[in-house]
Amino acid sequence: MNESDVLIIGSGVAGCSAALTAADAGLNVTLLTNAAKAEKGSNTSWAQGGIIHTGPEDSPDLLVKDVLAAGDSVVWEPAARILAEEGPRRVAEILIERCRIPFDKQASGELDLTEEGAHSVPRIIHVGDHTGQAIAEGLAAEVARTPGITVIPNVTAVDLILNSYHTDDPTDVYRPVRCLGAYVLDQKTGEVKPFVARETILATGGLGQIYLHTTNPKRSRGDGLAMAYRAGARVINLEYVQFHPTAFYHRMAPRFLISESLRGEGARLINADGQEFAHKYHELGALASRDVVARAIHEEMLQTGEPCMFLDITHKNAEWVRSRFPLIHEFLLGWDIDITKEPIPVTPAAHYSCGGVAVDENGRTSINGLRAVGEVSCTGLHGANRLASTSLLEGLVWGTRAAHDIVKTAGAIRLANQASITPWKMETEEVDPALIKQDWMTIKQTMWNYVGLVRSNRRMHRALRILRGLQFDVETFYRRAALTDDMIGLRNGAQTALALIHAALRNRTSRGSHYRVD
Numbered sequence: 001m002n003e004s005d006v007l008i009i010g011s012g013v014a015g016c017s018a019a020l021t022a023a024d025a026g027l028n029v030t031l032l033t034n035a036a037k038a039e040k041g042s043n044t045s046w047a048q049g050g051i052i053h054t055g056p057e058d059s060p061d062l063l064v065k066d067v068l069a070a071g072d073s074v075v076w077e078p079a080a081r082i083l084a085e086e087g088p089r090r091v092a093e094i095l096i097e098r099c100r101i102p103f104d105k106q107a108s109g110e111l112d113l114t115e116e117g118a119h120s121v122p123r124i125i126h127v128g129d130h131t132g133q134a135i136a137e138g139l140a141a142e143v144a145r146t147p148g149i150t151v152i153p154n155v156t157a158v159d160l161i162l163n164s165y166h167t168d169d170p171t172d173v174y175r176p177v178r179c180l181g182a183y184v185l186d187q188k189t190g191e192v193k194p195f196v197a198r199e200t201i202l203a204t205g206g207l208g209q210i211y212l213h214t215t216n217p218k219r220s221r222g223d224g225l226a227m228a229y230r231a232g233a234r235v236i237n238l239e240y241v242q243f244h245p246t247a248f249y250h251r252m253a254p255r256f257l258i259s260e261s262l263r264g265e266g267a268r269l270i271n272a273d274g275q276e277f278a279h280k281y282h283e284l285g286a287l288a289s290r291d292v293v294a295r296a297i298h299e300e301m302l303q304t305g306e307p308c309m310f311l312d313i314t315h316k317n318a319e320w321v322r323s324r325f326p327l328i329h330e331f332l333l334g335w336d337i338d339i340t341k342e343p344i345p346v347t348p349a350a351h352y353s354c355g356g357v358a359v360d361e362n363g364r365t366s367i368n369g370l371r372a373v374g375e376v377s378c379t380g381l382h383g384a385n386r387l388a389s390t391s392l393l394e395g396l397v398w399g400t401r402a403a404h405d406i407v408k409t410a411g412a413i414r415l416a417n418q419a420s421i422t423p424w425k426m427e428t429e430e431v432d433p434a435l436i437k438q439d440w441m442t443i444k445q446t447m448w449n450y451v452g453l454v455r456s457n458r459r460m461h462r463a464l465r466i467l468r469g470l471q472f473d474v475e476t477f478y479r480r481a482a483l484t485d486d487m488i489g490l491r492n493g494a495q496t497a498l499a500l501i502h503a504a505l506r507n508r509t510s511r512g513s514h515y516r517v518d
Helices: 013-024 060-070 077-098 131-145 170-174 223-231 290-304 318-324 326-333 391-412 433-450 457-478 485-506
Strands: 003-009 029-032 149-152 155-162 179-186 192-202 241-248 268-270 309-312 344-353 356-358 370-372
Touching: 003 013, 003 179, 003 391, 013 029, 013 077, 013 131, 013 149, 013 391, 029 192, 060 077, 077 131, 077 391, 131 149, 131 391, 155 192, 155 223, 155 485, 192 223, 192 391, 223 356, 223 370, 223 485, 241 290, 290 309, 290 344, 318 326, 433 457, 433 485, 457 485
Parallel strands: 003 029, 003 192, 029 149, 192 370
Antiparallel strands: 155 179, 179 192, 241 344, 268 309, 309 344
């Protein structure tokens, strides 16, 4: 039977920390991942730079101050306070002591702290330049060792199950809306089954794939956001999409993330003539907040007509560069670029969604029985622009908080009877991969050109007209199609893009990562 106390959709730092906390308290947990292994099915494993801990000159008040400044007056201060006061303790308890993540250390044995853009002091701990990968692997291993957690790989959540629409009792429509679980596709068999739970947690990550250039993995399509949106959950701040200033630029290569840590460690941001330019746009230069640096690069590219700018760390010791940034060094060698000898071509790319499903301090959404943690959620922590290296910590803190809160109430919640859930109606029309590919390109090009780094009312209305028609066609096809992960992803991508456009049109003020030329 597909029943559990807690159903968690997503296996990154937020989902895994929630699973561990709930299971430790004796709850039965089902953890779904759309990949073959839990550590491969999340944005977490793609994070390079690091995670906030604390330094000798640091304090919760100082971290709150930095978060508020980066968020450009839109941060919910209680959320920043929770992160600052609880975060370092969770890092120590869960990541360092329990999962034994091998964070880099100095010769003295102390944790190696680095500084990143818009941070007042060095407080970021890291594992080379593959911190997220190390955290994802460590958490997945601990999940596998922990009794009470069932990990189900190679599945895709299709939609949330609501008492209002998906039970055999028509009078349920008069009761308060409650999430009872989710319909889930087995990617190998094509079968869709209901998974029911007392509480459901969305931990599905971000939405970067709706843009032409993104640092996000393939399945960051806004899946959880789209499911919550269709269910009627409140979503907020979707217009605030953070563009990472420095993704690797090559006509044939994916937009591989070039960590902010390079700039934190002294890499120079230069144009094709070798001249630094970021101080023309902000007094902090290349260490200003991400939205400022991304727009500085964008503006410099427009003024010079160049397709990219460059990061130069060749002035640093070559052996130190190779040991500090092994992942970046190795990846770029595959494209015939040795970062110890030549600068890295870079361009901005969609990186992180600061908005999402609105949640409270314990991850509760506006729908009973549904929680959201990590990038799919909006705690208010990031405001209009996320401070570097807060994302992994937010997932850890809110994943833990959500599970702790569930433990207090789960026993009083009645588990839905699977027999009362409306069975999924299977359709048989084959999905044409060429159509899916073309529709995705329409979404990506439209969002990049009209709802990207620089926006205007005219551009966004053009995007709205294009994607409204596309969404209608996608929904029509979806209702006849034999479901696949690709078909579900396309549907979610179209819905997410439209929700973002509506949010951006409503907000007439340029702030943070939402920049309007009009």
